[in-house]
Amino acid sequence: MEESEWKTAFDESRKRFNKAFGSIKFTAYIFVGVMFLGGMGIWIPAVISKDVTWLDAGNHFTYSTALLFMLAVEALIAMPPDRKDRREEMISLGLIGGTIIFIIIIIGYISHFEYTNFFSVYGTLFSIVLFVIAHAKDDQFFNKGPKVTTVTGPTGPNDVQTNVNDLPDGETPTSNEEEK
Secondary structure (H helix, E strand, C coil), rough: CCCCCCHHHHHHHHHHHHHHHCCHHHHHHHHHHHHHHCCCHHHHHHHHCCCCCCEEEEEEEEHHHHHHHHHHHHHHHHHHCCCCHHHHHHHHHHHHHHHHHHHHHHHHHHHHHCCHHHHHHEEEEEEEHHHHHHCCCCEEEHHCCCCEEEEEECCCCEEEEHHHHHHHCCCCCCCCCCCC
């Protein structure tokens, strides 16, 4: 029986989220780059403000919208179309999730622009979670070791070159040479 696309996408999301913080580079990227530096518009007012409204919905709206639209642009133009890592299901799930998050953020922004509220805080948190899931499979964050090319078979036009890092776990490169 074939697995549903929903189950496949949710399983892949869960795997990505669980894998995400296993990389020090990825953890630094999320906490330093995305949350600390990217979220300055949310936390800097807290440092300089003397009132309680420093976490206003407007700050959350701006930050979350930037994350969501950055993901949308990446999904449309930055990812190569030949990736075979459940791209269509993940983009579809991200589009649905991002739309729901965007609606939550808009509700928070419209209902209480100058104050912290449930919708703006949770919308921001969900935006970060979606961002983590979307980037948790980027090769730049996970050390796969040096690229190694193995050449097998006789020297000539039928040489087989296989990048060992592109093989599924547990498989080794083999020759394409036909048995004589």
